[in-house]
Amino acid sequence: MIEKALHGDKGxxxxxxxxxxxxxxxxxxxxxxxxxxxxxxxxxxDVTWGFYIAQFTFMxxxxxxxxxxxxxxxLHNYKAFSKLTILGEFIAIPSVIVCMLFIFVDMxxxxxxxxxxxxPTPNSLMFWDMxxxxxxxxxxxxxxxxxxxxxxxxxxxxxxxxxVIYLSIPWAVSIHTVTAFLYSGLAARSFxxxxxxxxxxxxxxxxxxxxxxxxxxxxxxxxxxxxxGKESVQKLxxxxxxxxxxxxxxxxxxxxxxxYSSIPEHMHHLxxxxxxxxxxxxxxPWMWASSILAIISLVLLIxxxxxxxxxxLIVACIVTIGSLWIDKGLGMVIAGFIPSxxxxxxxxxxxxxxxxxxxxxxAIGALMVTVFYKMTLTVRHQLYTEIDRxxxxxxxxxx
Amino acid sequence: xxxxxxxxLTLAGVSALxxxxxxxxxxxxGANSEDxxxxxxxxxxxGSRWAMVFDARKCLEEKNCTKCIEACHKVHNVPQFDNPKDxxxxxxxxxxxxxxxxxxxxxxxxxxxxxxxxVMCNHCxxxxxxxxxxxxxxxxREKDGIVMMDMHRCIGCRYCVAACPYGSRSFNWRDxxxxxxxxxxxxxxxxxxxxxxxxxxxxxxxxxxxxxxxxACDKGAxxxxxxxxxxxxxxxxxxxxxxxxxxPALGTNPQVYYLx
Numbered sequence: 052m053i054e055k056a057l058h059g060d061k062g063x064x065x066x067x068x069x070x071x072x073x074x075x076x077x078x079x080x081x082x083x084x085x086x087x088x089x090x091x092x093x094x095x096x097d098v099t100w101g102f103y104i105a106q107f108t109f110m111x112x113x114x115x116x117x118x119x120x121x122x123x124x125x126l127h128n129y130k131a132f133s134k135l136t137i138l139g140e141f142i143a144i145p146s147v148i149v150c151m152l153f154i155f156v157d158m159x160x161x162x163x164x165x166x167x168x169x170x171p172t173p174n175s176l177m178f179w180d181m182x183x184x185x186x187x188x189x190x191x192x193x194x195x196x197x198x199x200x201x202x203x204x205x206x207x208x209x210x211x212x213x214x215v216i217y218l219s220i221p222w223a224v225s226i227h228t229v230t231a232f233l234y235s236g237l238a239a240r241s242f243x244x245x246x247x248x249x250x251x252x253x254x255x256x257x258x259x260x261x262x263x264x265x266x267x268x269x270x271x272x273x274x275x276x277x278x279x280g281k282e283s284v285q286k287l288x289x290x291x292x293x294x295x296x297x298x299x300x301x302x303x304x305x306x307x308x309x310x311y312s313s314i315p316e317h318m319h320h321l322x323x324x325x326x327x328x329x330x331x332x333x334x335x336p337w338m339w340a341s342s343i344l345a346i347i348s349l350v351l352l353i354x355x356x357x358x359x360x361x362x363x364l365i366v367a368c369i370v371t372i373g374s375l376w377i378d379k380g381l382g383m384v385i386a387g388f389i390p391s392x393x394x395x396x397x398x399x400x401x402x403x404x405x406x407x408x409x410x411x412x413x414a415i416g417a418l419m420v421t422v423f424y425k426m427t428l429t430v431r432h433q434l435y436t437e438i439d440r441x442x443x444x445x446x447x448x449x450x
Numbered sequence: 451x452x453x454x455x456x457x458x459l460t461l462a463g464v465s466a467l468x469x470x471x472x473x474x475x476x477x478x479x480g481a482n483s484e485d486x487x488x489x490x491x492x493x494x495x496x497g498s499r500w501a502m503v504f505d506a507r508k509c510l511e512e513k514n515c516t517k518c519i520e521a522c523h524k525v526h527n528v529p530q531f532d533n534p535k536d537x538x539x540x541x542x543x544x545x546x547x548x549x550x551x552x553x554x555x556x557x558x559x560x561x562x563x564x565x566x567x568x569v570m571c572n573h574c575x576x577x578x579x580x581x582x583x584x585x586x587x588x589x590x591r592e593k594d595g596i597v598m599m600d601m602h603r604c605i606g607c608r609y610c611v612a613a614c615p616y617g618s619r620s621f622n623w624r625d626x627x628x629x630x631x632x633x634x635x636x637x638x639x640x641x642x643x644x645x646x647x648x649x650x651x652x653x654x655x656x657x658x659x660x661x662x663x664x665x666a667c668d669k670g671a672x673x674x675x676x677x678x679x680x681x682x683x684x685x686x687x688x689x690x691x692x693x694x695x696x697x698p699a700l701g702t703n704p705q706v707y708y709l710x
Contacts, residue, residue, distance in 0.1 A: 088642035089606075090624035095535040099608040099621060159606015159621060159643025166585040166605050177584035177609055238578060238700040239615035316551075392697075393548040393617045 052199070055429040056422040062274065063425070070418040077411010080404045081156060089159055092405040097397035098388040100157070102405055105384040106412070107153035109259075109376060111230045112252060114146035114187065116260020118223035119290050125216050131283040135264075137202075137427055140195040142264065143223075145419035147188040152412045176233045183226045190219045195423075203430045227252045240387045242320035245308075251301040252379075258294035259375040261287045262368040267420075269365060277428050288364055292352040295371055299345055302378075320386045329396045334385065337377050344374035492658025497676030499575075499595045500650055501705040502661075503684045503693065504568055507561070509671035518568060519543070521666030525654070527639045528646075529629035538620040540648040541570045541663055549696060549708075562710060568672065570663075571618040571648035572696060572704030573597045579610035579619065588645075594676075595705065596650045606643040615697050616704070619647045650674075677705070 059067075084091045094101050117139035123129035124136050158164050172178045194216055201208035231249035238244060265287050268279040309317040322328055324338045351357045351367035358364055390396050401409070509515075522528070522541045529538055543566035547554040573590075577597050580588050587604040590597050611619045625642045633639060637653055640646055651661035659665070664674045675684035684707075687693075693707040 088622070088624040090536055090642075094623070096537045096620055097617070099611040154607075157607070159608070159645075160604065160641075163585075163603070163605045166587075166603055170585045170603070172584050172586050175582050175584040175609070177582065177607060181584075233609075237582070237613050238702070239613055387612070391617055392615050393544060394551055395548070 052203075052426055052430070053422070056425040058429070059425065063421075067418065067421065070414045070421070073414035074411050074418065077408050077414065080407035080411065083404055084156070084408060085161075089157075091402060093400050093402045095397055095399065097391040097395055098385060098399040100384055100388070101399050102380075102401040102409055103153045103157040105380045106409055107150050107157075108230060108252075108384060109380040110146050110150045110153065110416075111184070111227050112256025112379065113260045113263060114143045114150060114184075115223040115227040115253070115256050116264075117143035117146075117191070118220050119257055119261045119287070120264070121216065121223075122220055123286070125213075126220070129286070131280060131286060134431075135279060135283055137195055137198055138267075138424065139264065140191045140198075141423035141427065142260070142267075142420060143191045144188065144195065144423070145416040147184055147191070147226075148419065149412055149416035150184060151188075152415060153409070156408050156412065176229060176236060180226075180229050180233055183222070183229050187219070187222050187226050190215065190222055194219060199427060199430065203434065205434065224253065227256055234384075234387065239392050241314075241316040242387045243383075245305060247301050247304055251298060251305070254294050254298035254301055255375045255379055256294075258291050258298055259372050259379075261294070262291045262371045265291070265368050266365065266372075267424075269361075271424065271428070275428050276432060284364075285359065288352065288358050288367075291368065291371060292349075292358065295345070295348055295352060295375075298375070299349060302345075319390050323389050323396065324382055324386050328390065331389075331396050331398050333398050333400060334382055338382055341374045341377035341382065344370045344377070348374055494658055495655045495660070497594050498678035499676060499705070500573065500655075501675065501677045501684050501707065502570070502573075502650070502664075503673040503675075503687050503707045503709060505671045505673070505687075505709045506565070506567060507709070508669040509568060509667075510561070510565055511669055511671075516543075517666040517668070518663035518672060521662040522570075522648070522651075524632065525634055525651070525662040526637050526649075527626075527630050527634055529626035530631065531624075531629055536623045538622065538626065538646065540620075540646070541568060543567065544569045550694065552697070552699070553694065567708065568663075569616065569618070569696075570706060571597060571650070572616055572702065572706045573648075573650055575703035575705065576701060578613040578615065578700075578702060582609045582613040584609065591652070596652050597647075598652065599646060599649060601638070601640055601644045601646060604644040606645065608645060610645055615700050615702065619645050621645050 092101065092103075120132050120135045120139035124132040155161055155164060167178060167181055194212060197212045198208050228249045231252045234240070234243035235245060235248040265284055268277075268284055271277045272279070306321060309321055319328070323331070324334055326332075327335045348367055348371040351363055351370065357367065385399050389398065519539075519541050523530075523539075526540060528540055531537055546558070546562045546565050546567055549567040549569055573596055575590075575595065577588075577590055580590055580597060583589075584607065585603050585605055587600045588597060588610055589600075606621065608621055611621060622640050622642045622644055627633075627639050630639060651659070651663075654661060661672075661674050664672045673683050673687060675682035677684060677688075679685065687709065688707060691709045693709050695704045695707055698704070
């Protein structure tokens with residue numbers, strides 16, 4: 052079916068070439084990292100996880116959010132999403148692969164990474180994270196393959212796929228829960244050691260993921276013949292709204308618990324993020340930007356008049372993703388290490404090399420989404436043309 | 451076929467003769483049985499629960515002393531980097547306030563305030579680093595409680611670094627070998643991309659020696675021994691004097707004790 056992605060207009064090929072170029076630069080940067088080691092990143096003895104792991108965390112959320120189109124259709128028979136589930140799955144697959152790549156590029160000894168399977172360790176959350184991510188990838192590959200194939204042939208998908216799809220729903224929740232457990236089970240890092248981390252991760256994922264999907268639909272409507280339809284876009288916008296509201300609520304819960312209890316270990320990290328510490332303020336403007344964007348996002352999403360206007364909805368989605376990305380793709384991971392367990396404030400910022408590798412990984416994801424969407428849309432387009440022809444033929448023979 | 455039967459036999463014969471000849475004349479290193487057998491100078495030191503006791507008073511008698519740190523880092527080929535970002539350390543000095551963040555207060559005794567304490571891996575009884583490691587590259591040795599590290603299996607994910615509440619673990623951000631002043635052939639050097647930390651000198655204990663830091667300290671500020679042995683010096687010290695441990699509330703049960 053992949054051959055369907057090999058035909059496209061000039062715009063399509065320019066986009067693909069651009070992505071290939073970014074991947075190429077990322078690859079060269081990775082070769083450099085492989086040669087010199089992770090010293091090419093901004094990481095240090097005190098801040099040992101940074102941009103890569105933060106992007107991994109953010110993208111696990113995007114992967115999990117596919118469930119927001121799958122669940123309403125399969126569990127609530129919400130028909131408007133019938134044509135969207137596969138597009139959700141085709142976001143999930145590249146996202147999981149992006150996650151795995153971000154973990155891979157973060158490894159000090161990447162060629163030993165299969166030791167995780169060679170010496171399976173159930174007491175390590177990282178082992179479980181690898182297991183659930185691998186399982187989620189497999190589920191989505193199987194489901195999308197079977198359903199798209201059925202659609203291409205114009206037949207109903209086989210019955211056995213239903214339970215597999217049902218299984219994929221709690222599985223999506225599990226990938227982000229286990230990812231949160233990676234952090235929230237560490238007594239050493241009080242910033243992460245909170246029971247609302249997993250719920251918060253899910254809320255931000257179910258907000259950022261569908262927001263991204265809405266933006267993709269608008270892009271597709273502009274450049275292709277595909278139209279997701281006003282109803283489904285509005286329904287997704289509603290999901291974004293509720294999830295964002297829950298996310299902001301949970302963030303405020305965290306702030307209250309830490310600040311009112313005034314336990315220094317819990318307060319210090321928030322202090323570093325929002326006020327700066329010992330003159331170190333690198334993340335402060337970012338975190339305030341995230342908070343302001345969150346407020347704008349909520350206003351634009353909650354007021355029905357704004358949400359229902361297409362132009363404003365696009366802005367709202369961009370603002371939502373921006374706010375959540377800063378929070379999760381920047382602040383959340385880094386602040387866990389600042390201050391260090393010994394009270395040292397060592398700041399972190401990704402290097403250009405690190406950034407280039409990250410962009411390369413993202414470009415691989417974007418290329419996969421492009422190819423998968425192209426495949427799906429071509430299949431559908433051909434199908435509809437055929438149906439049209441049949442209809443015309445029948446009409447002609449009758450007339 | 452590059453080699454026929456005749457050639458093979460000739461080659462095999464010559465090789466065999468060379469080996470036998472060398473063995474007789476004793477040229478081949480290691481051919482002598484005394485070289486091959488491992489004969490320790492002393493029997494290994496064994497214990498059921500190794501622990502370290504740090505006597506702050508004795509340590510502070512000697513200001514600016516770094517003998518224990520130097521000894522440890524020399525024995526274990528710990529590199530010295532100029533850039534603090536790449537830093538690797540097994541044993542180092544940390545102010546009282548940072549060593550015991552929950553114990554400090556403004557008017558704490560002069561004896562402690564801003565004073566350096568020696569810190570290292572606590573070889574916890576309930577080590578969080580071991581719990582999180584996805585490859586069992588780090589584990590608690592059942593026979594004596596030392597938290598060991600297999601630097602050949604470590605994938606460099608740094609989950610253990612995130613899990614350690616004491617900042618005891620270092621990662622090799624770059625190739626450490628060019629930064630080792632004088633390589634000790636008795637202990638392996640590391641490759642980039644793996645985690646390392648204090649090993650309570652498991653290598654020296656096996657040779658019947660005390661940890662390098664303990665031996666290096668003239669003042670006797672570091673005392674090493676078996677907690678399971680009621681006659682051991684560490685047990686006696688802990689019985690006689692009040693000791694504290696780092697972040698006991700986390701339930702890690704650290705095995706480095708501080709007499710204050």
